[in-house]
Amino acid sequence: MGNTNPTDCKRQVLIDCADTIWSCDTIDKATTFIRSMDTPICLSNYVSGELQLPSSASTTFINSVEPKTGAIFATLPCTQPSDVEEAIRQARTAFKTWSKTTRVERSGHLRRMSELLRAHRELFAVWESIDQGKTLERARIEVDRAISNFSYFSTYILHEQTAARMVDGVALTYEHRSPAGVFALISPWNMPLYLLTWKIAPCLAFGCTAVAKPSEVTSMSAYLLGVLFQKAGLPGGVVNIVLGDGPTTGQALVTSPLIDGVSFTGGTQTGIAIRQATAHQIRKHLSLELGGKNPTLVFADSMTSSKREATIRIAASAAFENQGEICLCGSRIYVERSVYGEFVLKFTEHVRKKYVLRETVGAVASLQHYNKIRGYLRQAASENATFHLGGVSDPQDKAGNQGYWIAPAILTDVARESVVQTDEIFGPVVTITPFENEEHAVELSNDSQYGLAAIVLTADGARMRRVGEQMEAGLVWVNCWLVRELGTPFGGMKNSGTGREGGDYSRDVFTVVRTLHLPA
Numbered sequence: 410m411g412n413t414n415p416t417d418c419k420r421q422v423l424i425d426c427a428d429t430i431w432s433c434d435t436i437d438k439a440t441t442f443i444r445s446m447d448t449p450i451c452l453s454n455y456v457s458g459e460l461q462l463p464s465s466a467s468t469t470f471i472n473s474v475e476p477k478t479g480a481i482f483a484t485l486p487c488t489q490p491s492d493v494e495e496a497i498r499q500a501r502t503a504f505k506t507w508s509k510t511t512r513v514e515r516s517g518h519l520r521r522m523s524e525l526l527r528a529h530r531e532l533f534a535v536w537e538s539i540d541q542g543k544t545l546e547r548a549r550i551e552v553d554r555a556i557s558n559f560s561y562f563s564t565y566i567l568h569e570q571t572a573a574r575m576v577d578g579v580a581l582t583y584e585h586r587s588p589a590g591v592f593a594l595i596s597p598w599n600m601p602l603y604l605l606t607w608k609i610a611p612c613l614a615f616g617c618t619a620v621a622k623p624s625e626v627t628s629m630s631a632y633l634l635g636v637l638f639q640k641a642g643l644p645g646g647v648v649n650i651v652l653g654d655g656p657t658t659g660q661a662l663v664t665s666p667l668i669d670g671v672s673f674t675g676g677t678q679t680g681i682a683i684r685q686a687t688a689h690q691i692r693k694h695l696s697l698e699l700g701g702k703n704p705t706l707v708f709a710d711s712m713t714s715s716k717r718e719a720t721i722r723i724a725a726s727a728a729f730e731n732q733g734e735i736c737l738c739g740s741r742i743y744v745e746r747s748v749y750g751e752f753v754l755k756f757t758e759h760v761r762k763k764y765v766l767r768e769t770v771g772a773v774a775s776l777q778h779y780n781k782i783r784g785y786l787r788q789a790a791s792e793n794a795t796f797h798l799g800g801v802s803d804p805q806d807k808a809g810n811q812g813y814w815i816a817p818a819i820l821t822d823v824a825r826e827s828v829v830q831t832d833e834i835f836g837p838v839v840t841i842t843p844f845e846n847e848e849h850a851v852e853l854s855n856d857s858q859y860g861l862a863a864i865v866l867t868a869d870g871a872r873m874r875r876v877g878e879q880m881e882a883g884l885v886w887v888n889c890w891l892v893r894e895l896g897t898p899f900g901g902m903k904n905s906g907t908g909r910e911g912g913d914y915s916r917d918v919f920t921v922v923r924t925l926h927l928p929a
């Protein structure tokens with residue numbers, strides 16, 4: 410490149426690559442391009458409508474790795490506090506205008522985003538799959554949901570109603586809502602685009618502006634989203650995307666006194682750290698969606714010959730979809746004793762056929778995460794758990810790639826108090842345990858610090874409600890999993906978080922409400 414300064418070199422790579430990245434809409438094109446580069450792709454921030462690298466001379470760079478091969482393919486700036494502050498200032502300036510736009514105007518911008526994303530569906534899916542390790546099929550599902558995130562909130566705001574009430578003929582009251590301000594939107598690495606847009610779409614729809622930070626592990630789709638915002642002609646500063654790690658970039662963002670609210674999805678320990686770091690900023694609204702260790706309950710009546718196939722299919726996808734890297738995954742399966750042996754056998758058979766032989770499980774997101782999951786597998790082995798599938802030594806996929814591949818693991822004989830049973834592993838690892846009766850099933854399910862989701866598989870209508878209503882979980886799915894309607898409240902109980910998002914609940918996060926009393 411004829412350039413010796415690493416930052417200048419990266420700026421050059423950034424400019425040189427942009428068009429080519431945008432033209433890579435198949436895995437083949439993208440991988441050929443990556444392999445042809447003699448330096449990694451440089452990802453940039455999106456601030457005030459511009460794709461740019463941070464200006465701070467002390468900016469360092471973080472490598473981004475393709476989980477399927479373990480090779481570095483991109484590099485991203487670790488944005489320093491001074492540049493984070495500048496992005497927040499841009500969002501504050503934009504807020505003055507954006508918060509005053511009409512709902513029709515905002516709806517139009519969101520609709521354009523959903524249409525543009527639809528037009529580039531394959532491009533986003535390809536890069537998401539490369540960056541995160543998930544299968545292309547799974548990545549497509551997630552891009553579709555990102556499209557829905559924009560389209561749902563683009564129409565939601567057009568139909569929003571405010572009710573007025575007469576109080577004893579003395580006063581007429583109504584709720585007046587206004588945009589809550591500038592938000593820090595922090596998203597994790599398991600469903601990067603899906604979860605980032607789940608925050609950006611409502612934030613903008615309700616008239617707020619944002620500084621968003623994706624995970625440093627998976628920043629590619631956020632970079633592409635910045636390009637898309639530019640193509641969509643969104644006014645500069647309404648959304649700003651800063652790349653970087655948690656301790657430097659994320660911490661500066663969430664603690665800034667110029668930030669009015671934080672919407673965060675990620676691990677429970679990070680959620681606690683954010684809550685602690687902002688504890689003195691009482692006015693700052695916090696919405697925290699954290700980890701889960703969700704139970705799947707299999708009652709004997711769901712294993713009759715006509716129901717068995719669906720039961721096993723639901724339990725398996727709840728356990729292994731996206732390599733188990735979804736906070737809603739059912740990673741603790743409890744089975745009624747009378748069908749326990751049969752379930753373990755049939756479940757293992759199904760997972761072997763569907764996920765292992767057909768290779769519908771991707772690689773896990775990072776080396777750090779790979780080591781964490783393997784640590785739990787080793788722990789299980791040392792506690793004499795039975796491995797029906799998977800094991801400790803499977804570091805390669807069938808083609809011999811050196812990526813972060815972990816075969817689905819099915820474990821039984823894991824003690825109730827084992828960390829394998831109590832910690833969020835967030836990988837393709839499931840435990841199966843028998844229960845004696847309904848009361849026992851509920852007790853085992855609720856024996857967790859987490860309370861995000863629960864899956865109940867039964868043919869008994871009365872039990873669906875009876876058990877469902879006893880689950881200490883924000884989301885309960887009966888005979889289904891991950892069915893989502895974007896207006897329903899989404900969030901967890903216990904250490905799985907605080908606050909709900911979706912439809913009216915997102916409106917509550919991104920607006921402030923005052924009650925007006927007018928003379929009757």
Ligand SMILES: NC(=O)C1=CN([C@@H]2O[C@H](COP(=O)(O)OP(=O)(O)OC[C@H]3O[C@@H](n4cnc5c(N)ncnc54)[C@H](O)[C@@H]3O)[C@@H](O)[C@H]2O)C=CC1
Nearest residue numbers: 596597623624654655659660675676679699700736833835
């Ligand atoms: N959706 C979920 O429920 C997720 C759960 N996890 C769980 O958490 C475990 C740890 O994963 P991590 O990679 O540590 O995820 P994390 O919770 O640290 O990462 C989520 C996001 O938070 C940011 N972040 C980290 N520290 C921050 C801070 N002090 N202030 C502001 N932002 C900060 C990260 O940069 C990232 O964008 C995983 O193994 C998994 O068990 C992780 C990611 C998603």
Ligand SMILES: O=C(O)/C=C/C=C(\O)C(=O)O
Nearest residue numbers: 599674734735736737893
């Ligand atoms: O909103 C959904 O449908 C799924 C959300 C998943 C997460 O928040 C997660 O895995 O972290």
